[in-house]
Amino acid sequence: QLQLQESGPGLVKPSETLSLTCSVSGDSISSSNYFWGWIRQPPGKGLEWIGSIYHQSGRTSYNPSLRSRVTISTDTSKNQLSLNLASVTAADTAVYFCAGLGTRQLARFKADFWGQGTLVTVSS
Amino acid sequence: QSVLTQPPSVSAAPGQKVTISCSGSSSNIGVSYVSWYQQVPGAAPKLLIYENNKRPSGIPDRFSGSKSGTSATLDITGLQTGDEAHYHCATWENSLTAVVFGGGTKLAVL
Numbered sequence: 001q002l003q004l005q006e007s008g009p010g011l012v013k014p015s016e017t018l019s020l021t022c023s024v025s026g027d028s029i030s031s032s033n034y035f036w037g038w039i040r041q042p043p044g045k046g047l048e049w050i051g052s053i054y055h056q057s058g059r060t061s062y063n064p065s066l067r068s069r070v071t072i073s074t075d076t077s078k079n080q081l082s083l084n085l086a087s088v089t090a091a092d093t094a095v096y097f098c099a100g101l102g103t104r105q106l107a108r109f110k111a112d113f114w115g116q117g118t119l120v121t122v123s124s
Numbered sequence: 125q126s127v128l129t130q131p132p133s134v135s136a137a138p139g140q141k142v143t144i145s146c147s148g149s150s151s152n153i154g155v156s157y158v159s160w161y162q163q164v165p166g167a168a169p170k171l172l173i174y175e176n177n178k179r180p181s182g183i184p185d186r187f188s189g190s191k192s193g194t195s196a197t198l199d200i201t202g203l204q205t206g207d208e209a210h211y212h213c214a215t216w217e218n219s220l221t222a223v224v225f226g227g228g229t230k231l232a233v234l
Binding site: 045047048049052061106108111112114115116117 | 156159169215225
């Protein structure tokens with residue numbers, strides 16, 4: 001059973017970079033069985049896909065509204081997934097989830113496994 | 125404003141059936157598969173339905189999904205108080221080359 005756990009600062013200042021990691025256990029981050037993704041949820045609002053990565057190819061796919069500011073990567077030595085979101089504003093305040101996507105095609109998107117989520121607040 | 129449209133809330137009595145709709149377009153639901161997620165307050169979403177109508181292991185058959193044209197539907201029968209949660213639909217949007225979610229529907233079991 002795949003398990004994911006997000007970690008990182010709970011408070012980030014405006015204009016700085018939000019950096020989160022997601023520790024994966026139960027399978028390798030380099031497994032061909034999964035895309036890996038980040039999804040966020042502003043307080044009281046719906047879910048928003050941030051982006052995904054397929055380690056086997058290194059291919060990333062990002063939400064167009066965030067593409068200029070976001071980077072998703074994997075670290076096989078630590079079996080971790082990472083998220084960097086630059087130049088944050090209050091609008092980036094949200095619970096951030098990492099997820100294991102049990103599909104090889106994003107057109108068949110399904111997020112099978114989720115981390116518990118971590119709240120990141122952007123404030124000075 | 126979400127690309128996929130869901131009703132903000134639905135309600136029904138215990139034991140009854142409820143239907144939650146997810147309306148999209150020819151560039152998303154019309155050409156891609158839909159997944160559904162259940163989210164209780166304070167918890168991460170849980171996959172309920174994938175590829176329009178398939179259930180992951182462990183999901184009761186009280187939950188079923190379907191798709192017709194540019195809309196998808198989640199049906200929940202034999203409602204239980206434990207089904208009270210937010211339900212989200214998701215799919216791939218071709219024109220944006222992005223995954224999109226509906227705004228979520230809050231289910232109340234009265």
